[in-house]
Amino acid sequence: MRQRRSDALSRERIVEVAIDVLDRDGEAGLTFRRLALTLKTGPGALYHHVANREELLAAAADAVLTTASIAGAGESPRDAVRAIAGAVFDAIDAHPWVGRQLVPAPAQPAMLAVFERIGQQVRALGVPDAALFTSASALTNYMIGVGELNAANALAAQGDTDRTAALTQMSDQWANLDAHAYPMTRLMAGQMRDHDDREQFLDGIDLILAGIAAR
Amino acid sequence: MRQRRSDALSRERIVEVAIDVLDRDGEAGLTFRRLALTLKTGPGALYHHVANREELLAAAADAVLTTASIAGAGESPRDAVRAIAGAVFDAIDAHPWVGRQLVPAPAQPAMLAVFERIGQQVRALGVPDAALFTSASALTNYMIGVGELNAANALAAQGDTDRTAALTQMSDQWANLDAHAYPMTRLMAGQMRDHDDREQFLDGIDLILAGIAAR
DNA sequence: ACCTGAACACCGTTCAAGT
DNA sequence: ACCTGAACACCGTTCAAGT
Numbered sequence: 193m194r195q196r197r198s199d200a201l202s203r204e205r206i207v208e209v210a211i212d213v214l215d216r217d218g219e220a221g222l223t224f225r226r227l228a229l230t231l232k233t234g235p236g237a238l239y240h241h242v243a244n245r246e247e248l249l250a251a252a253a254d255a256v257l258t259t260a261s262i263a264g265a266g267e268s269p270r271d272a273v274r275a276i277a278g279a280v281f282d283a284i285d286a287h288p289w290v291g292r293q294l295v296p297a298p299a300q301p302a303m304l305a306v307f308e309r310i311g312q313q314v315r316a317l318g319v320p321d322a323a324l325f326t327s328a329s330a331l332t333n334y335m336i337g338v339g340e341l342n343a344a345n346a347l348a349a350q351g352d353t354d355r356t357a358a359l360t361q362m363s364d365q366w367a368n369l370d371a372h373a374y375p376m377t378r379l380m381a382g383q384m385r386d387h388d389d390r391e392q393f394l395d396g397i398d399l400i401l402a403g404i405a406a407r
Numbered sequence: 408m409r410q411r412r413s414d415a416l417s418r419e420r421i422v423e424v425a426i427d428v429l430d431r432d433g434e435a436g437l438t439f440r441r442l443a444l445t446l447k448t449g450p451g452a453l454y455h456h457v458a459n460r461e462e463l464l465a466a467a468a469d470a471v472l473t474t475a476s477i478a479g480a481g482e483s484p485r486d487a488v489r490a491i492a493g494a495v496f497d498a499i500d501a502h503p504w505v506g507r508q509l510v511p512a513p514a515q516p517a518m519l520a521v522f523e524r525i526g527q528q529v530r531a532l533g534v535p536d537a538a539l540f541t542s543a544s545a546l547t548n549y550m551i552g553v554g555e556l557n558a559a560n561a562l563a564a565q566g567d568t569d570r571t572a573a574l575t576q577m578s579d580q581w582a583n584l585d586a587h588a589y590p591m592t593r594l595m596a597g598q599m600r601d602h603d604d605r606e607q608f609l610d611g612i613d614l615i616l617a618g619i620a621a622r
Numbered sequence: 623a624c625c626t627g628a629a630c631a632c633c634g635t636t637c638a639a640g641t
Numbered sequence: 642a643c644c645t646g647a648a649c650a651c652c653g654t655t656c657a658a659g660t
Binding site: 299304307308311312315321322324325326327328329330333334336337338339340341348373374375376377379380383384387392395396398399400401402403404405406407 | 526529530544548590598599607610613615616619620622
């Protein structure tokens, strides 16, 4: 025996190791040579299980998002939508490289499941059938799109040991902008300093939900 | 004389040529060797004007988005927001590589100007000062995030000569999903087939605006 | 100060040769 | 059928040498 299973080369094993590498060193760190080294094989061997780097990246992103669709089971439609959105946010936050890996709406299994689940909640909210796609799309696209944006921000700020310091610095920048050209941005500098990314993300979901309710 | 100006190597000229190359061959087509060839110089020369490839990409994206913030001047707050969102959509649609080039919220000049303009409209809508940042961020983040998503879809579908055929194919796929697991997606297959990307994008903006109005 | 372009240290992917 | 790893055709970036 000797755990032969976990040593065997397989698509799942490759994806698993790829996620590890991506979490550790980001998208740039994922090379077939390094993967091959970890898997004790040659780079060419990987091509028997994944088509190319792009497909591997997509598979890794899908794997990381699989559980998002089952969040908030048994809760009210509104809370379920918030729970799913939170799960998507958390998954992207924990694996920021997923953000870069644009998962176009429901083109991959994990996001298709999210889309379906959102569709169910929207319908339970009383949205007429003809308006389902518009509402479900707005919510799902917001989750992926804005989730990605947050990941990009997080990656850019990765060097900063102190997130608060980074926010304060940007806030000060805003406060010192030209008063004639940027009055509103100056006005928002304080709110920007004190905001929480996840709350802000969910506030946007709430606005869309309020818009759906107001129809 | 002999149009010495346009031959001189400069940051602006490099960005200009980069945009051309990106429009023609996408992000993968942008190499310093090719840029140097077009500009009749060596690849090393470019580093006297741009720090690296990433900075060049960011500068190109910013240049393409500069005019978005001035859209919808003189219109009602609601229409101005829609006009700005439409301009952002069109810019990303015309230069899909901008999508990949995640422009984190108001970190770059062009998006800062968009954010400011959105902030002004939101305030004109009667949103109290304390809620300005939440509303303006939701709108701006949606524009960038979902605009990116659309660009990714457009790039993925690039090979298709016929967008209608691609939509029909995906719609059929949805309609043939398992009825127990994907009832809502099946229900939305028809609406998905007939939807227009730009309209759907603006419908999302409308939902957020309705949510803001409903407070 | 700016340009040149060879050189460095890598890539993803392919493919003949092996098992 | 699957693996191996050298080889191919590239990259971004640096830097000594020029102007």
